[in-house]
Amino acid sequence: MTETKSLRVGMVGYAFMGAAHSHAWRTAPRFFDLPLAPQLTAVAGRDPERVAAAAAKLGWESTETDWRRLIQRDDIDLIDICAPGNLHAEIAIAALEAGKHVLCEKPLANSVSEAERMTAVADSAAARGVFSMCGFSYRRTPALSLAKRLVDSGALGEIRHVRAQYLQDWLSDANAPLTWRLDKAKSGSGSLGDIGAHIIDAAQWVTGQNVAGVSALLETFVKERPIAGDFVGLGGHGGTSGPRGPVTVDDAAIFSARFDGGAGSPGAIGVFEATRFALGRKNAMRLELNGSKASLAFDFEDMNSLWFYDSAQEPNAGFRRIQVTEPEHPYTGHWWPVGHGLGYEHAFTHQVVDLVEAIAAGKQPSPSFADALQVQRVLEAVEVSAADESRWTKVGGA
């Protein structure tokens, strides 16, 4: 065990996502047998005191105040990008060109053109054995992995309906503060890119089909919000007085879609909805697929379950709640006995596991930047359609 080669990680950013990634790097080797031993070598952030405190808290060995320094260091093999979306392209490209593997949080970028540049660089880096992955972590939630496995096995038959929702409510309060997530310059978009991107990726990945076209509607319910004096994370409560600034992103995104159908089968139709105003829905990341033979449904608010309907059992069929905690299920055998559920952060740990295994095997990890670019193209088509009277818009502009 002492012989295992290291994988030395440098992380950029240390907020919500940084905490989740740090936990994953620390924890993965404790429950899984990894071919490379992750080392939490350095974390970068602009404020020296804060980054030092974060390093101590999260378990990083050293700090940098400029992400460029991180990339220059010889003792780092992989750059883990947890910074806001507007920085993704520059950091990822620099890292890949410097021969570092990259794990980049989603959405990949704030625009298709950035994502295209990143993908081009990632493709050529991969040819040199330098790999990249985009952090659509929900793929590694065991129940969604099992969903993918069931679809791939043919259990669903031809997929006809995709029903994807990501419902949150943390902006329902009109006095929630104006954070960077509500500033288009930093975040690229609102609910669409933040949470809509997750359900687009999940839907495409589980079905094995790409979204080919969309008709969309975007809405901003609360146009101005209190300016936050300082960084306030997800879910913070703002004040009711003081100056207000404009919300420049969408509060909610709705779109219908047609999928490309993949291998010889006709494409499904889909309905997508992403919002932070669905009062009472806290993290309802949901995916339902209706096939010609079976259906499945997932809701992150009951994240250890997958609901499955098999028409072969008719007339005594019914959606059954599979507790995705069996040893035979994806990832779960490495954790606890059946019925002892996992939590949100486990998907990040599984992401690290799969990434490390791919790197060690010299194989492209999934999702690739190209996969993430496809998500970005869907996001763009949604915005184009929404700005053009919801007119049907092909993804990729083809």
Added chain:
Amino acid sequence: MTETKSLRVGMVGYAFMGAAHSHAWRTAPRFFDLPLAPQLTAVAGRDPERVAAAAAKLGWESTETDWRRLIQRDDIDLIDICAPGNLHAEIAIAALEAGKHVLCEKPLANSVSEAERMTAVADSAAARGVFSMCGFSYRRTPALSLAKRLVDSGALGEIRHVRAQYLQDWLSDANAPLTWRLDKAKSGSGSLGDIGAHIIDAAQWVTGQNVAGVSALLETFVKERPIAGDFVGLGGHGGTSGPRGPVTVDDAAIFSARFDGGAGSPGAIGVFEATRFALGRKNAMRLELNGSKASLAFDFEDMNSLWFYDSAQEPNAGFRRIQVTEPEHPYTGHWWPVGHGLGYEHAFTHQVVDLVEAIAAGKQPSPSFADALQVQRVLEAVEVSAADESRWTKVGGA
């Protein structure tokens, strides 16, 4: 009790809907104190033997083989139309002009122009004390009635999201037979008019807002089906061989919508989906509303419950399952003790109760033909948008 004046009913049609209506006419006076005593005077159908059998089975005193005869009879006060949609306009107009009250099944008609003519006739009849009602029976499901009551009380605040689905699966089998419901000439449309109409009406009624514009997509998954040798009702299973004919209606309808907001408040945005291909969903007529203060959710597959989220209870808030069976709840005090649920047909009985009370009071029953015309206009806008690249389409063509 023997003094109660009669309300003599003549019903056209005696299939699925006819059975439900007959049960309602028979049962309403047993559990409610009605101001007029319904009398099941006559039922009309083309085949003399069948209509006689139906009359005996369903409890009607006499029969006619031509609905026109029913209208001519002096001993009939109200015409109850349970025939296919393509006959609604002619029958309803003739009945109203003959001074008979009318209860007409939904959708009101197969086109906006028919519905407009019917509404005009209904309006002038109402001025003469002859009333009409459209059978959007789901309004009388106690849980949906309670939803309406909660919205009207202001409990939800400003409504932001409407999420309406009507998911069935009885056409998932590509060999289900080609019944009249799949023939556009008779049914007007497929899932859109049959079940989509219900969620449009429910959403508009509960929110108190009208749909102002839509962007839509229609899909027919199975283009040809076995020709049914004879009438086959809802849910029948067809053969796998023999001749096939074209399905001329939609299998699924998806649309996004904007509501007109009603009294001074901004309009909600909505997502609608109607399909008969959601394998495993049997009668999932669902409505969820997210407001600025509270949310509510209903699913007909658990029809005696209404889920309600009240933000005033935060941080210990949560969707609560109200069992809508209390004496204080709409209609339920006339039935059984709390927790003893009602079934599908009770909504029809409640419909009769409300209709009879309105007629006795000389008041317009709800939903009026005008309400149903508004639904019809939404259906039309959906079809126009779907035929025009999902482009945003105003309801009413304004």
Added chain:
Amino acid sequence: MTETKSLRVGMVGYAFMGAAHSHAWRTAPRFFDLPLAPQLTAVAGRDPERVAAAAAKLGWESTETDWRRLIQRDDIDLIDICAPGNLHAEIAIAALEAGKHVLCEKPLANSVSEAERMTAVADSAAARGVFSMCGFSYRRTPALSLAKRLVDSGALGEIRHVRAQYLQDWLSDANAPLTWRLDKAKSGSGSLGDIGAHIIDAAQWVTGQNVAGVSALLETFVKERPIAGDFVGLGGHGGTSGPRGPVTVDDAAIFSARFDGGAGSPGAIGVFEATRFALGRKNAMRLELNGSKASLAFDFEDMNSLWFYDSAQEPNAGFRRIQVTEPEHPYTGHWWPVGHGLGYEHAFTHQVVDLVEAIAAGKQPSPSFADALQVQRVLEAVEVSAADESRWTKVGGA
């Protein structure tokens, strides 16, 4: 259809149960093809005005003020007993000896000795073609009938656990009035006989096993309650001042049990709980069975569903929610399309259907008085054990 012979019914009592039975007699022939046509010939009650009003409301052709007169009448074939439990034995025995079939509400009697006498009379009457049935109506809830069918098919394997609960909350309020149901002289017992009897019958019937022994605990939480000035039905709310009287029955009953195992298999163990103090549980009549191959679970608060777990599907097994509304399911094909649920009173209609069919076929209906006597013996054993430090008590005192 006009040739169908009549079955002329005389009903004793017209409160809650009388309304449910009347509805069933009226409705059964409308949805089912019955071999005998039920006729609502007469209803008996002590107060002439009230019984006349009830007859008009519920649809009975004539009235009597003494149940003995009902039994004397030549134009009555069946006596339907909806009176309180302390009258069951006398009426049922008189009716059977007069050659009338009997439908008797549960519990069969207020003591084992009464029930034994009734059963002896019923047995000898049956030999003469005069039949009797006890109204454990829940058996005819389609989901519980399907449960029975699944157990009988061997799908569960050897049954190990029975988990039966009947949870209500209408006595949680310490000021709910002192009705006849809280008076041991009239009701025999409290939650035990009223609702406990239902789960005992359901558990024995579905498993095909009898309870062989019990260890029990009874509790009365509220010892005195406001005296109701007049009859107050189930769920009434009493006053907070005025005189109070003693509650002489149990508020809650808990017992563990061993089943006799039936045909060659070892007996299951069971846990039973009946209470009217489970705040928030309105009519949670629940039954769960765990077998060696499969499990099933039912809750009346979601009465159209049966949850089924089949170990053959492991590792992707899970409890599935069967919507018991398919044409192939018990009773449901006579009603509405799939997913259109039934309500509480349908079980009474099904009870009438099965009773009429048994009488017409000259066969013993189920549950017989002997079946109900077995329930009574379990009730008695529970009371004996509870009075004797919960000591294990054999059912039947054997």
Added chain:
Amino acid sequence: MTETKSLRVGMVGYAFMGAAHSHAWRTAPRFFDLPLAPQLTAVAGRDPERVAAAAAKLGWESTETDWRRLIQRDDIDLIDICAPGNLHAEIAIAALEAGKHVLCEKPLANSVSEAERMTAVADSAAARGVFSMCGFSYRRTPALSLAKRLVDSGALGEIRHVRAQYLQDWLSDANAPLTWRLDKAKSGSGSLGDIGAHIIDAAQWVTGQNVAGVSALLETFVKERPIAGDFVGLGGHGGTSGPRGPVTVDDAAIFSARFDGGAGSPGAIGVFEATRFALGRKNAMRLELNGSKASLAFDFEDMNSLWFYDSAQEPNAGFRRIQVTEPEHPYTGHWWPVGHGLGYEHAFTHQVVDLVEAIAAGKQPSPSFADALQVQRVLEAVEVSAADESRWTKVGGA
């Protein structure tokens, strides 16, 4: 941060519980600000190779092959006992007498007399500032902690019913192997001590009442099982051939209980059931309380939720699903945004947090050995009652 004093831990055992505890020691300081910095100093196990491998995997700095050596070491402040129950007393007593704090897995011991000795030693150690805690980790599941908080606030009023179940199914297969958990000499008891102990502790802790008496039944469904060639953990699948040995513990335990009521209020009555044969129930650790004002219900299979019924909301009351993930909820503010659920192991991390804080503050941690002794007394009373015809048995033999 570097100034924080260490708390040097030595752990005995490294199987299922050892992995959970190790994760907790590693993770607690990453998400919580602890007054002492846990150090994973040494782990003890009999097999030198295995313990070395476990230390490397789980993150321990050194190893011992005899737990006595661990206690002798000067560089260890706390002994964490994850060994089988028959070793608890000896290790805990030795450790406390050596001045080490102790965290001991549950059940505290295999008999009341052992538990009494441990408690006496713990009490005198506490007087010297040496503390002990028993690992009833479920208390630290946020939803159960919230339940406790609600009860303590008086929200439930007087508690009348306790309904506690712990349902698993991993022994349903009659060929599951004969592990140490099925050997009374090592495990003390079967489902009773293993999982029954959890619901006894949870019920007593949340209600603030002790179980005063019980009537019980124990059952062993499968009397012989395949002898496992080697250690097989929880949930392992055994062979179908080969030698079999006797199961000497209970497969299922059922008991009714009376609680002592605590401060001036009458005691609740309870029903408890623990089994490993409830096919389909994987880890259904459930607790429901019905009070005079409110009720609550928890099921570990949906561990991030607490269901709460508040009668003040009647007639629109209903059980509401509180997602226990708000910043205001116990522990959860240290983790992720709302709706991002936690998993099984988080309770162990919270246990470490509370233990470390108590030690640093010089206060007795909870649950104390005395609390665990009370659980042990209930277990004993259950066994006594079950062996004596289920006769009512006072807890503590008073």
